[in-house]
Amino acid sequence: MHNAGNLRKLGVNMENSDFVIALAGNPNTGKSTVFNALTGLRQHTGNWPGKTVARAEGAFSYGDKQYKIVDLPGTYSLLSTSLDEEVARDFILFGQPDVTVIVVDATRLERNLNLVLQVLEITDRAVVCLNLIDEARRHKLQVDERRLARDLGVPVVPTAARQGEGLQDLLQAIHEVATGQTVGKPYRAKSESPAIKQALARLVPQIEAAFPGLPNARWVALRLLDGDERLMQAVRQGELGDLTRPELVMLPEAAANNRLIPLEVVS
Ligand SMILES: Nc1nc2c(ncn2[C@@H]2O[C@H](COP(=O)(O)OP(=O)(O)O)[C@@H](O)[C@H]2O)c(=O)[nH]1
Numbered sequence: 476m477h478n479a480g481n482l483r484k485l486g487v488n489m490e491n492s493d494f495v496i497a498l499a500g501n502p503n504t505g506k507s508t509v510f511n512a513l514t515g516l517r518q519h520t521g522n523w524p525g526k527t528v529a530r531a532e533g534a535f536s537y538g539d540k541q542y543k544i545v546d547l548p549g550t551y552s553l554l555s556t557s558l559d560e561e562v563a564r565d566f567i568l569f570g571q572p573d574v575t576v577i578v579v580d581a582t583r584l585e586r587n588l589n590l591v592l593q594v595l596e597i598t599d600r601a602v603v604c605l606n607l608i609d610e611a612r613r614h615k616l617q618v619d620e621r622r623l624a625r626d627l628g629v630p631v632v633p634t635a636a637r638q639g640e641g642l643q644d645l646l647q648a649i650h651e652v653a654t655g656q657t658v659g660k661p662y663r664a665k666s667e668s669p670a671i672k673q674a675l676a677r678l679v680p681q682i683e684a685a686f687p688g689l690p691n692a693r694w695v696a697l698r699l700l701d702g703d704e705r706l707m708q709a710v711r712q713g714e715l716g717d718l719t720r721p722e723l724v725m726l727p728e729a730a731a732n733n734r735l736i737p738l739e740v741v742s
């Protein structure tokens with residue numbers, strides 16, 4: 476479930492919406508085309524709060540639910556080494572969108588899967604939009620989307636967004652993930668060294684205790700071990716939790732919980 480408090484800080488007002496969708500993808504995969512096809516005229520553009528990065532936000536309804544959709548900057552990764560990557564990562568990490576749609580280029584699948592796997596480390600609420608499927612066909616490339624969905628552990632929907640092909644299936648997949656009818660079991664690589672394994676064994680339970688229900692404690696722990704300043708700040712300030720639940724903000728136990736995180740493990 477999305478984090479309305481953090482979303483407000485990220486410039487998204489959820490008052491009249493049931494769900495918020497993030498649209499991620501490498502540049503030139505057809506993200507904006509998908510965005511336009513889903514929202515039509517119900518969209519507006521601006522900047523991310525406090526940043527000079529352009530942002531498009533739109534709305535649509537489907538199956539009696541109101542959706543907001545945010546077009547994230549096109550990126551090849553989420554390591555937050557550029558402003559675009561930071562904006563995209565922060566939105567998925569702190570906004571906790573109900574669904575993250577990752578638009579990939581079916582003709583350049585291998586390169587695109589890098590971002591898919593990074594998104595799947597942060598959230599299990601994802602749908603892969605396998606776009607430019609017409610181009611793939613033209614190049615006699617066949618993608619086994621069922622196999623891909625099984626291997627990734629999230630729905631994969633082939634589309635040719637410019638022609639409107641597959642968009643109904645995409646909407647249906649988004650709806651099923653948003654409403655919890657489909658629950659992802661994302662593929663997550665595990666190939667850490669014994670030392671990292673040991674550190675994770677200490678750190679992960681403490682992160683889970685401080686932030687119950689966090690879908691990505693292992694990833695957060697790995698980023699902390701990597702010395703990620705932004706995540707350390709987020710842990711200290713309780714940003715990863717559900718700020719919409721007042722008891723977690725108010726209760727001193729919440730603050731006390733945060734102090735459980737042994738930052739000496741991190742340095
Ligand atoms: N053939 C084909 N072209 C597409 C498709 N989707 C988008 N495009 C084109 O690909 C280019 C990049 O699309 P755009 O939506 O701007 O990509 P973005 O950078 O990811 O936002 C544009 O010329 C689109 O018209 C598709 O499914 N098939």
Ligand SMILES: [Mg+2]
Pocket residue numbers: 506507508549
């Ligand atoms: Mg675009």
